[in-house]
Amino acid sequence: MAGLSLRIGTLTTVASFASLLAFTEYVFALQPLASADASAYDYVGVFDFLQTPLASIPLSRTPIPQHEREWLRSHSPPEDST
Numbered sequence: 881m882a883g884l885s886l887r888i889g890t891l892t893t894v895a896s897f898a899s900l901l902a903f904t905e906y907v908f909a910l911q912p913l914a915s916a917d918a919s920a921y922d923y924v925g926v927f928d929f930l931q932t933p934l935a936s937i938p939l940s941r942t943p944i945p946q947h948e949r950e951w952l953r954s955h956s957p958p959e960d961s962t
Contacts, residue, residue, distance in 0.1 A: 895921045 898920035905912055905922075912918035944952075 891923075891926060893921050895923065899923060 896916075898914075898916040899922060901913065901917040902920040902922035903924070904910070905917060906924055
């Protein structure tokens with residue numbers, strides 16, 4: 881999926897969160913989970929699946945300074961109540 885280009889410039893079709901699910905189901909040939917994603921716009925017409933994949937970009941790692949690691953340790957998020 882990395883490196884897909886858009887076929888069009890601006891998407892004007894109404895889409896929803898179910899559309900993202902519908903797109904994933906299309907790409908991986910999965911059955912819809914519910915009626916919402918079964919009838920949702922699936923973005924398939926937006927991407928060019930036949931293009932030559934784009935080259936990957938190099939990613940760099942940046943170390944977190946010690947004082948920031950210490951701050952993060954002393955400011956841990958609250959416990960999840962669920």
